[in-house]
Amino acid sequence: MSQIVNNNLFEEQNHEIPTQMGFIPFQTNLTFPSLKAFNSIASSLTSDSDSTISNLTQTLLTTNPQKSRQYLSPNFGETQFLSLHRSSVNPWAILGGGTSDCFKSGKRSGLILDDHHLGISPMKMKKMKGRKKVREPRFCFKTLSIDVDVLDDGYKWRKYGQKVVKNTQHPRSYYRCTEENCGVKKRVERLAEDPRMVITTYEGRHVHTPSNHNNLYDSPSQFDNFF
């Protein structure tokens, strides 16, 4: 079980709501996060524009400034925080000219800041030789979870690798969606600076419904109120 811990990381590093990051609160009795929202994001992150997350955040700020402030408060006790961000270093994401990064002000380490290496496998590189590189949409969630690394997002994943990343104590795990013809991958690792934080990076879009669709896909969550 995940424990409820306040998210102080953003408070320490960024006192403003980043323009390209969405803050998604969800109750701990819900699985991570609403699948409806998950798919909504995944399907919207397909263009070269970097505006999607920015727009979502702006929408939240515009429509519900009180709540958006609340989510940034370190005293928002009963809600576990979840952040959504897209790396500005990622060549796929950088096309929109984005510059905001939730770890920008922090030390360079871990998955986010090495992002120029992510999402493009050697095999893919090989296959793409001589062709224009086409990147799958990627986005990552940062969650606070003391003892659970892999959050239940409704899809079935098979682990295909684990790697100890330099300067980190915790290994990075690589997962692939088990559904046939679905090439979605995800990486899971804990943040070096704060092992309570789990970084989950998704790459690609599911071409099918979640395996536990009935239980989760339609379940309401606070997340849905914003997207």
Added chain:
DNA sequence: CGCTTTTGACCTGCGC
């Protein structure tokens, strides 16, 4: 028995 996880080897890109 079939599926999943583990883990060492291998491949590729990048920086020096």
Added chain:
DNA sequence: GCGCAGGTCAAAAGCG
């Protein structure tokens, strides 16, 4: 060109 680091493969082991 070489070494390093990240990402993936695939055989073996584990598990229900």
